[in-house]
Amino acid sequence: MTLSDNPALFIFPIPAVNFWQRIQPLAPLEPGLYGDFWQGALAISGNNAVEVATLAQRSNLTVLALDTGGFSLADALALRKISPATIQQAIFSLPAESRPSQVYLPSWLDAQILGAGSDSSLGEIQILPLAESHPGSLRAENNELFSVLKVALRLVLVQSALWALPLLVFGWQSLSWGLASLLLAGVVSGLLWRLLSFSHFFRVGLISSLLAILMVSGLLLLADLSTLEIALRTLAVLLASLWLTLMMNGLKP
């Protein structure tokens, strides 16, 4: 949804956030404006419920939630789900009469890359840093790899919580193998995500295939197992990896 689709400039109320949303990196909301009322100044965030709620409450600004698949702005930039150009485009998609006079960006985001100060980009819109209130302000700016790895491991944590009971139905061995598969998929995805500059689905397929090959090689070298057993275990790892890497594309509300 772009903001220009919404001529009435509808402002969603500040979302309530629960514990489940707080512990995971994915908490998708409808992209759009959030806040109590339109104040002529905008803070930019991803469409992550926790980020939007925190930002709106702490800064008392109207928050423009971009479609980042439910990730926070910092995570979405690290995952390359959005770019500074996307942010600029979203600001320009606002109706002309409702353009903000000020846009607050997290201080770690270089305002220059949005074209602030130049004649051709945001024009009269003033770009201001928003350090204290932004949840991502403590982000290690130059360590994108660490950020992606952190996102992947938080996804592993959440998926492990969801998977633990169903896996336990099939015994402790299934539980340990299942959780280990998720962890392996998380680490490999976190390490390779930014290195593989392909389309998302190709990247998901590539990472999962790589894990499957690793699994087959490991089992062939280290374990004395039948072909069918190796195939079943590899299929299980492949499914776990596909699921986790699909999560890294984000979710819709």
Next chain:
Amino acid sequence: MKAFLPIRLHLAVSPLLALLVGYLFQAGGEMAAPPILTPSVTPFWQVMVTVYEDSPPQIEKVSKVEIAQSIVIRPGSSVIQILTDDGQVLHEQAFDPVFASGDFAVTKLIFMFTLPDDPAAVKIFVRTSQGEAVYDLVR
């Protein structure tokens, strides 16, 4: 890059997928550790028989073995049998002792037979053109 999976669908599918993954690991594990099977070995009686040209045969040695060595023997009129207490033949094998004559004359031949065991078997019986021999099996 747009997200394509709604969060509610994700929450519904995730445990189902976990069940499938768990099942695959369990199925793989069961195949990895098969129950220990005792090989079904049928024991055999190994019987050494000396056949004489002009006297009845003699059963020299009988021992129980677990691996049978298959030896092709030319069938003939002589026979070795494994019998029950009431004389019922459980297994028999015909053979043909041929004694060479002339400069390399042979007057006795040694045969090694392998006969399948049976709980009902009590004796081994050998019959040639020169006579018979009986051996009572000891278990």
